[in-house]
Amino acid sequence: MKKILVIGSEGQLGSELKLLHSNFDKAEFTFTTIESLDVTNQTDLTNQITSDSYSYIINCTAYTAVDKAESDQALADQINHQALKTIGKSASEIGAKVIHVSTDYVFDGTNYKPYTEIDVTSPNSVYGKTKLAGEKALMNANANSIILRTSWLYSMFGNNFVKTMLTLGKERSDLNVIFDQVGSPTFARDLAKVILNIIEKDITFEISFQSGIYHYSNEGVCSWFDFTRTIHEIANITCNVKPIESKDYPTAAPRPHYSVLNKSKIKTVYNVDIPYWKDSLKECIANINQ
Ligand SMILES: NC(=O)c1ccc[n+]([C@@H]2O[C@H](COP(=O)([O-])OP(=O)(O)OC[C@H]3O[C@@H](n4cnc5c(N)ncnc54)[C@H](OP(=O)(O)O)[C@@H]3O)[C@@H](O)[C@H]2O)c1
Incomplete structure (x- = not known):
């Protein structure tokens, strides 16, 4: 039986993987949390990875507080970048395959068409810079x-x-939400399914593990304003949502205005069907309301 190590299993993605893993009978899972494995401790990280004959390592850890990262660069760098050196080195020592998650924020958002994997990266935030450095460290x-x-x-x-x-919509009668940042929402469950699908196809020799960078989000495009309107519509919340410009909602970290990802590569190589963002949103809100 193959063994899979999931690092950072209490975040959004890690929790979804934990939820789905009981239906995945092709491997045994080990889940670590920040309490059982802090990835800023290089020795612990190395020891955990080399402690067993893992075939796959899924890294779900990240420093994701995008604004806080601007003033907490050292820690963001340790988690999003330095840890990837250790994960990559240790995984290569034991011959494990790594699945790591990165972000649309590696792009500056000045594109006018969806970003492909070979488009030039140019992050404009500490979060994006440290995530990009992590990608490079892992590849190196x-x-x-x-x-x-x-x-x-x-x-x-x-x-x-x-x-x-959902919370603000119930609490307030009016909300201002940015309409000049455009992207694609992603239900973490869909991402978790794709990760398990990639591993399953490798284990069953259907499609061998193809190293490289891939873009994955739900299908479709919206602004944060449209996203909010749709969240409220699905949840039957009445709230007057008004579109505002990014300049009227200053944040510590600049965000890309356009960060739509082109998903042709993953669809071609891994033959995946990607759900439309509104369908996945309905599924998630139904789960939240249960
Ligand atoms: N969230 C987004 O909108 C978004 C967008 C694009 C890409 N991504 C990427 O998608 C991936 C998954 O994101 P997510 O939303 O699931 O992140 P998340 O919910 O913030 O989860 C990250 C997990 O990492 C853990 N962690 C933080 N520092 C750690 C450390 N030193 N050692 C061990 N664990 C540590 C966190 O623990 P604590 O909670 O206890 O700190 C948390 O459980 C990340 O790589 C992220 O960069 C996320």
Whole structure:
């Protein structure tokens, strides 16, 4: 039986993987949390990875507080960048394949058409810079690795935009939301399914593990304003949502105005069907309301 190590299993993606893993009978899973494995401790990280004959390592850890990262660069760098050197090195020592997750924020958002994996990266925030450095560190470590760049992740777990807008929509009669940042929401469960699908296809020899960078989000495009309107419509919340410009909602970290990801590569190589963002949003809100 193959063994899979999931690092950072209490975040949005990690929690979804934990939820789905009981239906995955092709491997045994080990889940670590920040309490059982802090990835800033290089020795612990190395020891954990080399402690067993893992075939796959899924890294779900990240420093995701985008604004806080601007003033907490050292820690963001340790988690999003330095840890990837160790994960890559240790994985390559034991011959494990790595699946790591990165972000649309590696792009500056000046494109006018969806970003492909070979488009030039130019992050404009500390978060984006440290995530990009992590991608490079992993690739330089010579591990067999897949990097999935995703965007606007949400789930029933943790704090995220969907849960915030559900709460604010119920509490307030009016809300101002940015309409000049455009991207694609991603239900963390869909991302978790794709990760398990990639591993399953490798284990069953259907499609061998193809190292490289891939873009994955739900299908379709919207602004944060449209996203909010749709969240409220699905949840039957009456709230007057008004579109505002980014300049009227200053944040510590600049965000890309356009960060839509082109997903042709993952669809071609891995033959995946990607759900439309509104369908996945309905599924998530139904889960939250259960
Ligand atoms: N969220 C988004 O909108 C978004 C968008 C694009 C890409 N991504 C990427 O998608 C991936 C998954 O994101 P997510 O939303 O699931 O993130 P998340 O919910 O913030 O989860 C990250 C997990 O990493 C853990 N962690 C932080 N520091 C750690 C450390 N030193 N050692 C071990 N664990 C540590 C966190 O623990 P604590 O909670 O206890 O700190 C948390 O459980 C990340 O790579 C992220 O960069 C996310």
